[in-house]
Amino acid sequence: MEKLGLNEIRKLFREFYVSKGHYAAPSASLIPKNDKSLLIINSGMAPLKPYFSGQETPPSKRMTTCQKCIRTGDIDNVGLTSRHGTFFEMLGNFSFGDYFKKESLTWGMEFVLDVLKMPIDKIWVTVYKDDDQAYEIWKSLGIPEEHIVRLGKEDNFWEIGLGPCGPDSEMFFDRGPEYGSPDDDFVQGCEHDRYIEFWNHVFTQFSKEEDGTYTDLAHPNIDTGMGLERLACIMQGVDSIFDIDTIRHILDSVSSLCGKAYEDGDEKADVSMRIITDHLRSMVFMIADGIVPSNEGRGYVLRRLIRRAARHGKMLGIDGAFLADLADKVIEVSGDAYPEIVEKQDYIKKIISVEEKQFAATLGQGEAIIGEYLEEMKKAGVTQLSGDKAFKLYDTYGFPLELTEEILAEHEFSADRDGFDTAMAAQKKKSREGRQDTSEVAWEENWTPEDVPETVFTGYDHYEDDATLLFLSGESRDAEQALEGEDVILYLDKTPFYAESGGQVSDKGIMTTEDGEVEIFAVEKTRGVFAHKGRVTRGAINKGDSIHCAIDRIRRNKTARNHTATHLLQQALRDVLGNHVEQAGSLNNDKELRFDFNHYEAMKPEEIARVEEIVNEKICSFLPVTTVETTIDEAQKMGAMALFGEKYGDVVRVVSCGDWSVELCGGTHVSNIGQIGAFKIASESGVASGVRRIVALTGTGILEAAHAAESVIADVAETMKSKPHLIQGKATSLMEDLKAARKELEEFKKEAMGSELDDMISSAKAFGEVNLITREFEDYNIGDLRGLSDDIKARCKSTMMVFATVNGGKVTMLVSLTDDLTEKGLHAGKMIKQIAACVGGGGGGKADMAQAGGKNPAGISDAFKVAEELLS
The missing domain is CATH 3.30.930.10 (Bira Bifunctional Protein; Domain 2)
Known part of the structure; x- marks a missing residue:
């Protein structure tokens, strides 16, 4: 063999x-x-x-x-x-x-x-x-x-x-x-x-x-x-x-990096090497297929794999980030069979690097916290970590529950999964509070008559067309007639109305028969059958009528302008950011275009400016927009970009903007990209982990935005008692005056605090060998309280300070201890929890200093009494 x-x-x-x-x-x-x-x-x-x-x-x-x-x-x-x-x-x-x-x-x-x-x-x-x-x-x-x-x-x-x-x-x-x-x-x-x-x-x-x-x-x-x-x-x-040729190639690279031989008697090291090797293969292929680290679903699986592998690298003694470099080894042995991982090599490595860096920032802290929890459990004689604490590790330090369980298991402990799920559910419920349900009730039932043939779409070439009303759904699903005021769904043999799909909204318009008129406000498509949703605005319409269809051509043209601009935007993003950019969602209507795409970080201002510049250069080149129907294989030979993960039929439609942007698309477009007029990015933001969103305007949409901006500038100029072209200088002058006033106020505040320093020290109450200073301030910030605390510590020993300040009805408290008191076992972080409870708040901190917030200023005097009781 x-x-x-x-x-x-x-x-x-x-x-x-x-x-x-x-x-x-x-x-x-x-x-x-x-x-x-x-x-x-x-x-x-x-x-x-x-x-x-x-x-x-x-x-x-x-x-x-x-x-x-x-x-x-x-x-x-x-x-x-x-x-x-x-x-x-x-x-x-x-x-x-x-x-x-x-x-x-x-x-x-x-x-x-x-x-x-x-x-x-x-x-x-x-x-x-x-x-x-x-x-x-x-x-x-x-x-x-x-x-x-x-x-x-x-x-x-x-x-x-x-x-x-x-x-x-x-x-x-x-x-x-x-x-x-x-x-x-x-x-x-x-x-x-x-x-x-x-x-x-x-x-x-x-x-x-x-x-x-x-x-x-x-x-x-x-x-x-x-x-x-x-x-x-x-x-x-x-x-x-792990001994197969391709997988052993990866494992040997892990072994070489950590300086430990595989299967050399150290079973723990072998386990870590196998984990890193396997997880590297998974993360490379998952990222190449568009999965990015997140806290939900498949993104959570990816995050768990990357973070588990990173931790085992640390256990092997590997310093710093290493997974991205090792990803090259996976690509070396699998790239010929899966060219997508070669094409997206830089993107894959960047995503791994970003995630590994984020986890490295909290790994040490998280492991230290788990160490503290383990000591507490040992002293208490319990073997299960509470769900609240496991959730804190997840929510604060990015530890997947399974990683926490793995670390606990290494010490023969476990975590309360039910309690974790309860804490997770409570957080989700809290995040949902206050949200409004914006879903529409009308037309929510997805139903299409079975005996209606596929609708012939004529809207690529026609704004208007004559058709036959094959099926009418009104007060009953199969109605013979609908009268004025009734909501209806019309099914025709052909239509110029575009049905919502591919990120493009549907057309709106008017349909008329000999006896009636219908306003169409939405069109949907199921199994190739178009459902025109609207309301009878005049007379009556009947099943079998000849019907004239006219779309709102201005709305269609604005939408087509934005859709074509989306194609230009995607290609420009790939030119500027890299070929890893792929569409993750889009919306094209008559107002704006919205484009979601895979990218691992916020775009820099110069990158946004360059994308805008490229798109506008192409618009000014007046390239023709051509469409052709062909097979998927031929489309790919033409270099057409497809929507990732989408399945296409035997015949596909290829839309080309000159020879620069070539995509598979069933939407409507302008005939020449010069018709777009101009392109302006309105915003760039993050919508999910690894997914960015650009909202942009074109043509008269930019003009409308400019008019709105002019109105705002005029209102600001009037408020500042200036002229629009002078408001920049006026704003600069006002900010300088404000900065000078704040500086003067800070100096007054420091002078006032200095004069109070001797008074506070002399008025301290003695509790055995500990002196307690309590004081309430008005409109101080936490920085002021810390500064005052440091000044007192520089002059005193064996002193505990409890300060409170009220700003806008909210209380901020500080507990601070001199070093000799912390050496004797006093802990500010533990004490402030009891003290701040009096003002309806909570907090924490280190042994020498802790802070808390609250909502009940009336409880400040009680808080000071609690401090006295703690020392008593």
Whole structure:
């Protein structure tokens, strides 16, 4: 049996199934498309579910893929064993109602014997106990009967609830008696890892009904899955995925960086090296597919992986940030198969660096806090960290709960997960308070009549058109007539009205018949059928009427202008920031354009200015905007940018602005980019971790904004008793006067505090060897109180100060102790919690100084009494 590298195995598998008439589809994104049941793609068939269910038509009835996958359930086990990993690749061949068992098993055997050169005496297979057909096929392919094992439903029947299901057949490789007792039967041998399952052929031939019975599917399917890493272990004669050629390349780089040899007797170091190696693979592919670190969903998984790997690097003694540099090792071994990680190499490394840097800033603090918690639990005799404290580590120091649990487990402690969830829910509830529900009730039911054909859209070339009213939904879903004042939904054979999609809002306008008129204010599209939503404003309309459709052309032109500008903006952003920029959302209407894109930091002013400059240069070049309909393959050859993760049909529409910006797009556009007029960025902001948003204006939208700005300037000039062109100088003069006044006030305040210093020290109350100074101030800030405290400490020993100041009805308190008192065990941070309770507040701090806030100025005298009681 020839020793084959992982990349070579992948290539051989693809070429073999292409030779059998299969369409070799690229790996789908790790982000599921239109599948809320999955957080991240975790199997080869997961992206193909719409094809198996019949919701979508596959590009071919025969397909083969090598799908990148991540399984989050294995994160806690990664590193502890030598075989668990989060990232893996799944080879598969699929038939959608084409071939079935005989072809699937025959080709599987051919690939194993003729391509991989596995000896047939090493091959074992399992079949479902009642699947005589699969049993006989294996016999005909040369598998001895003693190597064919019948198993029950738990092992060899695939089903998930109701619907398509069927038996499956698994292929195993016998690694020899040295991996188990020669007397073991097959099942025992599997438990001892003598027999390694590497390929599963699922025969989806039944449908499970509600009464528990099984009916035959009219078109049976084939779904196979073979783990690439597991197959590589077999072909390379190694026991661990971390010894496979490509993965070992990464691990050796980790080993070299930390200066520790792998499997050299230090098991803790081995665990850390395996964790870093595996997590590096996952983070590279996740970021390349558009996932960015965050506190929710798949972004939380990525954050957890990066931070876990960073911590284990520190445990190995690696100084400073290191993950971004090691990411190059992943790209070196996987870049040929997945060019997207090469194209986005700089972006991937930047995201890792930013996240690692953020975590490094709090890692030491967080670990120190956990250390304090561990000591407290040991003294209290408890073994579980409270949910509130676990949540504080998450909320304040960025420690994923699982990372906190991992650190606690290293000391044989645990965390209260239920309490953590309660604290998380309380925070979310608080953040939701005060929000208004802005969802619209009208038209919320998503319903489309089944017998209405797809609507022909004529709006690319026409502002007006004549159509036939095929279906009318008014007071009843299938109405014959609607009268003045009624809300209606109209379904036509053709329409010039654009339906909301691709970030572009729908058209508005008027439809008229011989007897009536309808104002259209929204258009939606489902399965190619346009639903025109509006209100009858005159007369009556009837099902079957000839109807004249006229869109609001000024609104359409403004919207088209903004949509074309969005294309220019995206290309300019890629030119200025890098090719990692991809659309994460957009909105184009007649007022403005909004564009969300992947980027790891706020844009610099000079970057914003350069993007504006590029777009306006292109507008002034008067490049033509052309559209063409073609196949997705031809579009990609043209260099067209596609919306990430989007699935496209057989025919796509390519919109080109000269030869500079080329995108797949179904929206409406200007015919020449000079018609945009001008482009101005109104704002740039962050909307999520790793996602930025630009809001921009074009054409007369800029003029409207300029008029609004002029009005504001005029109002400011009037308030400042100046003229508009002189307000800058006037504002500068006023700020200088204000600065001088504040400086003079500070000097008066310092002089006043200085005169009070002797008085405060002399009026201190003695409590044993400790002197207590209490004083209330008006309109002092916390800096003033600290400065006063420092002055007293410079002159006194054995002194405790409790200061309070009131600003705008709110209380700020300071407790400060001289160093000799903290050495005796007094702690300002602990004392202030009891003192500040009197003013309805709380706080904390260090042993020598702490501060707190409150809302009850009337309680200040009581707070001073509490301070006296503490010293008494």
